[in-house]
Amino acid sequence: MRKKLRAPVALAAAIVATASMVTPASANLSAFAPCGYDESTPVGQPEHRRDAKYHHCGDHTVSVQIQVDLATQPDYTFCTQRILTPHWYYLGSANAVNHAWYTGRLC
Numbered sequence: 001m002r003k004k005l006r007a008p009v010a011l012a013a014a015i016v017a018t019a020s021m022v023t024p025a026s027a028n029l030s031a032f033a034p035c036g037y038d039e040s041t042p043v044g045q046p047e048h049r050r051d052a053k054y055h056h057c058g059d060h061t062v063s064v065q066i067q068v069d070l071a072t073q074p075d076y077t078f079c080t081q082r083i084l085t086p087h088w089y090y091l092g093s094a095n096a097v098n099h100a101w102y103t104g105r106l107c
Contacts, residue, residue, distance in 0.1 A: 036101065039094040050094035056080055056102060060087070063107040069098040079107035 035057035039050045054066055063079045068091055070076070080089065091097045 037099050052091040052094040052097035052100070054089045054091055054100045055087070056089075058102070065103045065105040065107050066100055067103050068100045071096055071098050077103065 038053050041047055041050050060083050063082050065077050067077050
């Protein structure tokens with residue numbers, strides 16, 4: 001019986017040890033922010049005035065390429081900035097932007 005309990009106990013100890021490691025405060029903030037394309041209404045604005053944003057949840061110390069699909073204009077790509085904290089990229093009015101996504105390429 002004791003042999004069967006060792007693996008789960010060791011696994012639980014490893015999870016606790018990993019969870020208690022010191023991480024930057026910015027890493028904790030990204031856990032609450034959705035990744036990828038998002039639409040939201042700015043505080044104090046009417047519901048019909050929605051903003052389109054993109055949040056890349058990968059490694060923030062590298063620059064990655066994001067594709068933006070627009071409703072009536074030609075689509076475009078842009079490179080994120082190399083920053084140490086999670087960052088939202090404002091894309092414009094949600095009426096003008098259909099979607100945005102990470103292309104899988106580095107800049």
